[in-house]
Amino acid sequence: MQLTTLTLTSLLAALAAAAPGTPVQERQATPTVYARFYPDAGCHGDWVDDTVFAQSQTGCYNNGITSPYNSTFFSGNTLTCTLRIYSLPNCPVNQGNYFDLQPGVDNCFAQKVGSAQFINC
Numbered sequence: 446m447q448l449t450t451l452t453l454t455s456l457l458a459a460l461a462a463a464a465p466g467t468p469v470q471e472r473q474a475t476p477t478v479y480a481r482f483y484p485d486a487g488c489h490g491d492w493v494d495d496t497v498f499a500q501s502q503t504g505c506y507n508n509g510i511t512s513p514y515n516s517t518f519f520s521g522n523t524l525t526c527t528l529r530i531y532s533l534p535n536c537p538v539n540q541g542n543y544f545d546l547q548p549g550v551d552n553c554f555a556q557k558v559g560s561a562q563f564i565n566c
């Protein structure tokens with residue numbers, strides 16, 4: 446009996462230590478995707494800068510990265526909307542290129558990230 450009590454106490458202590466709760470609450474509050482910028486075209490080598498796109502952003506969001514880069518790796522994608530990423534600033538419809546980062550997709554894209562906007566929300 447004494448052993449059972451001790452085991453239960455240890456188990457509860459271990460659960461409390463392993464489940465601080467904060468990261469889960471943050472993920473549920475605002476879907477995000479993390480972006481790292483690389484000098485080469487294939488997301489290799491040392492990244493030069495990084496940013497986070499949070500789904501709480503509405504409208505067009507200009508990327509402030511000024512370091513030279515040629516590719517972007519997106520990871521930790523918890524988005525529920527598609528992130529449309531434009532090569533130029535101000536999300537222009539008829540200039541430059543864009544690609545769509547789908548919810549849950551972590552991947553390397555060989556394109557400038559001038560601006561971005563959430564669509565299909």
Ligand SMILES: *[C@@H]1O[C@H](CO)[C@@H](O)[C@H](O)[C@H]1NC(C)=O
Pocket residue numbers: 484485513514515
């Ligand atoms: C990006 O690619 C261009 C064209 O290949 C190259 O000239 C430039 O040096 C690259 N930028 C960086 C930071 O490596």
